[in-house]
Amino acid sequence: MANRFVQKLCGLAELATDDRSAIEKATACPRRYVARQDLIREGDEPGPMFVMLEGWACRYKILPSGTRQIMAFLMPGDACDLHIKLLAEMDHSIQTLTPAMVATVSRADMQALMSGHPNVARAMYSAQLVDEGIMRAWIVSMGRRSSVERVAHLICELYLRARTIGLTGDDEFALPLSQLLLADALGMTAVHINRVLKELRLAGAMALARGSATILDPVKLIQIAGFNENYLHRRLRKAL
């Protein structure tokens, strides 16, 4: 069974065998979570870093009005903030969306891993830069894209992210997100998401079934989304 964290980091730097085994060792004792379980809540004191090995999670915030905004999806291979221990309290919560296996790595262990394995450090920093790029892309989507474009763009992003960790079929991939979750991530209502999905399905671009998404026409979907994958930085700098 592949360690998705190792797999993801391998795409971000040249990792030797002992780099990989050191990463695996640091994440060797994951804990099992059920769906809809908070890993940490807004206001909590940050603890060790979380690493998603299986299953999905999200960063979210509940507003005074009771509405929720999801700020990021975490899929297998994704790690939470590197130096989070420096902060006094969390400014958002993190919750599993599916049953999940989550490893925790203390800041000391991560420091040791990174100082002993420079290429692991490079991969971790690159992963953080990609995460920041994704946040900026979300800001762009929310600010300047229509709801149809927004949905299409998110699906393109999630498909590519899933593909880099080997979780996609040919034109289909597992997407354990309800329409309500998509709505909370895209700043829309569940009702409107439903209408947009219907429109995308009738256009022959994509279809969303319970638990999986199907890309019916990649070119059309990319065109609708105005998708440019550069912010995912799949092509990294070869040499420093």
Add this chain to the structure above:
Amino acid sequence: MANRFVQKLCGLAELATDDRSAIEKATACPRRYVARQDLIREGDEPGPMFVMLEGWACRYKILPSGTRQIMAFLMPGDACDLHIKLLAEMDHSIQTLTPAMVATVSRADMQALMSGHPNVARAMYSAQLVDEGIMRAWIVSMGRRSSVERVAHLICELYLRARTIGLTGDDEFALPLSQLLLADALGMTAVHINRVLKELRLAGAMALARGSATILDPVKLIQIAGFNENYLHRRLRKAL
């Protein structure tokens, strides 16, 4: 003349005199820019890290439709991405908004500075965590806040950020942003920003003049915005 970068980092970690002088040395040779000048463009190969010493800048992206989305405002003391050199190309552009003094620090110099001064490293990492918190807050604003709330929230944020680097008066602070810039940052049109500002002015919450903002009623503004300053992490962890 205060070095705003030093001033900002001092708020993020305990810095000794030699820590501060090392930072000042690394940013000793800033370059002058005029307003509306790109520091770096989407697609460019990342170079040294930028540090704003005077003046404002923004991160932005132009969409195929020609519209612009601003993803972050950079004010004096703010630094751009730490490890950006790891990426092959920029996924967005950075442009000055006012005449500015900008220092550049090579990745090697920054590495040396941080490894020789652990508390500077802590401050830099904390600054990055705050920047990420700000991005998430923008996502929340764009997704779940009305236009009035959004404008109020941004003003609250910018006021607090300006205050930590000593750039605020009692109830007023320099805000060199046109209504068009605010619109591009908040995902609205300049026309609607204008109406919202009028509403906030008539409500007695705040007023925006050319180049400066006045907080007429802090309590009311915070209440309208639903503002919680926790994401700016002004209260950091005392000890590790």
Add this chain to the structure above:
DNA sequence: CGAGTACTTGAAAGCCGTCAAGAAGGGTGG
């Protein structure tokens, strides 16, 4: 098999964008 959640669809209201036109302010050149 029952209950709750998720999905679907329609109708109406409202927020915000678009279009248009004019006023105000700042900078430049004569």
Add this chain to the structure above:
DNA sequence: CCACCCTTCTTGACGGCTTTCAAGTACTCG
């Protein structure tokens, strides 16, 4: 110093996208 121009700001009218409200259907889990 003034005239001119351009950017920015301001306001009104209209239209459209999205939300809200409501009701009904399908699906899943206990």
